Amino acid sequence: MKPFSRDTWVEVDLNAIRANVETFRGHLPKSTGIMAVVKADGYGHGAVHVAREALASGADSLAVAMLDEAVILRTAGIDAPILVLGYTPADSVETASRLNVELTAYSTEWIVSANQRLEQAELRPVGVHVKTDTGMGRLGVRTTADLLEVVAALENSAKLEWTGIFTHFACADEPDTTHVRGQHEMFQSFLQALREQGKKLPKVHCCNTAAAIAFPDWGYDTIRLGIGLYGLYPSPYMKERADVRLVPALSLKTKIAHVKTAVEPFTVSYGATYTAKPGERIATLPIGYADGYSRLLSNRGEVLYNGSRYQVVGRVCMDQIMVRLEPGLGQVDEEVVLYGKQGNEEISLDEVAALLGTINYEVPCMLNYRIPRVYVRNKEVVEVFHPLAMKHAPEKNVNN
Secondary structure, three states: OOOOOOOEEEEEEHHHHHHHHHHHHHHOOOOOEEEEEOHHHHHOOOHHHHHHHHHHHOOOEEEEOOHHHHHHHHHOOOOOOEEEOOOOOHHHHHHHHHHOOEEEEOOHHHHHHHHHHHHHHOOOOEEEEEEEOOOOOOOOEOOHHHHHHHHHHHHOOOOEEEEEEEOOOOOOOOOOOHHHHHHHHHHHHHHHHHHHOOOOOOEEEOOOHHHHHHOHHHOOOEEEEOHHHHOOOOOHHHHHHOOOOOOOOEEEEEEOOEEEEOOOOEEEOHHHOEEEOOOOEEEEEOOOHHHOOOHHHOOOOEEEEOOEEEEEEOOOOOOOEEEEEOOOOOOOOOEEEEEEEEOOEEEOHHHHHHHHOOOOOHHHHOOOOOOOEEEEEOOEEEEEEOHHHHHOOOOOOOOO
């Protein structure tokens, strides 16, 4: 029996994930590791499957944004090192200890509180990476004095181990390198201050995808491979540089649910913003903004059918969209590609992002739990995961 009933799915090419890891492996110094960033459910691709493929392809650790995402990976049986990049409340540190997940810290108050909780619970120590703010303005210590204070607090903690130090770049994907070089210099000054205090540095990392492409010699002990893991470039500029060749992993596909020919003019969708002319074929597709296909694509988006582009007409509905086809074309159950390739044509996530006035990161992240993920290797389906089925099945094992 087919594992999902509505013919709309995300297809993830695991060969592309592998190719992208191998591309960065060849671009970086041999001594630099790869931390695969699988936050936001692997940027919409599916965290567990992407994590497994990345680790099998040469990544040696994983990163997520929050502890709950690490819990999903551990529940799925993944035992590789995991770092939570964002804030974790001190009252959740026991979970990190039980699951052997490393956390990020930048506050002495948090360190004291987290250590006390672990001591009271008599749990094993938790690894901690210190976050430095060198110009992002989010989380992290901003002065050498604060850094030394945080490191001292860690060293005085029986249940916390200082296992890493890192920063995050704000402008590494831009042609003007003034800001990113300034951030890197500040990060180096922090590291030097620690050395001068006789500290043995733990794992050091600063490069996101953009910095790893442009400044591979800044790799230190590891890079954090996020958007590049999925075959997407951090910015149009980085794509134009062509330092590395990446392979997009995600396609969004559906099948025609209904087709009608306009014998006389009729309006299409809410607001009657489009009128079909006599002879036009209007195909209805079972996907809408509740799935993450943005309403901003109303009367603007395009799809691929039979290897050619066709326009979305009328407003995108919650569960359906309509597409204008040429006379005589379109049959129920025929495949349509919304993102990805069909024949010699491609609708890239970059193109969709430009239409939406956003960045390519956001487009796959919008594709939500209503859409099944179909995993393909060597053009063969190897696994299907339906998040909607898992959403109301808490007793089942999490496989993605």
